[in-house]
Amino acid sequence: MEKIEHRAVIKFLTKQGKSAQIIFQELLAVYGDSAPGKTMVYKWHGLFKQGRESIEDDPRSGRPIEATTSEIVEKVEKLVLEDTRWKKKQxxxxxxxxxxxxxxxxxxxxxxTKVSARWVPRMLTPLQKRERVECSRQFLELCGERKEEIMARIVTGDESWVHHYEPESSKSRCSGIKKAHLLQRSTK
Incomplete structure (x- = not known):
């Protein structure tokens, strides 16, 4: 919003007939460190002097700045949970x-994060989080009227998850196939 405010001041002072140098000095005096730079003041002063009326940025071509809507996030999540081997390009x-x-x-x-050609959650996946919430709801329903009594008897602790995943590399897969082939030849 500051940017638009600065442009409005530059436009107003330009219409009063003040020079770019004077406008820059006045902006510096009023706004201090948050004042626009000298180049920016001269640029907008020139544009307003040439007859520009808008203080807004001109529209630009290309993709929109924000492409991560909730619908797109859901689509990506669904695809990745169905098959973790998708590449970002696909x-x-x-x-x-x-x-x-x-x-x-x-x-x-x-x-x-990507781990050996698969997208692996760093923490709990959204699906795992939903399952935990559902399990907790079911537990509370089972407790019924005795929730406080049962909750007082529960022992909780901090949990750490350690995932161990050793994907078979293409080299080891090929060497395993070669070994199997050699064993077949030696037994014939």
Missing amino acids: LAAMIGVSETSILNILHDHLGM
Whole structure:
């Protein structure tokens, strides 16, 4: 909003016939460190002097700035949970957003990282979180009227999850096939 405010002041002072240098000095005196730079003041002063009326940025072509809507996040989540081997390029083509947006969704919104050609959640997946909430609701329903009594008897603790995942590499897979082939030849 500050940017628009500065432009409005520049426009007003330009229409009063003040020079770009004087406008810059006045903005600096009033706004201090948050004043626009000298180049910006001269640019907008020139534009307003040439007859520009709008203080808004001109519309730009290209993709919209924000492509990560909740619908797109849900689509990406559904696809990745169905098959963790999708590549970002494939996901981007299917959804119709940039690869950068796909990475942003996977990392920041879904909390996933790529581990050996699979998207693996860094923490609990949204599906696991939903399952925990559902289990908790069912437990509370089972408690019925004795919730406080039962809750007082529960021992809780901090939990740490350690995931161990050793994917079979293509080299080891090939060497295993070669060993099996050699064993077959030696037994004949």
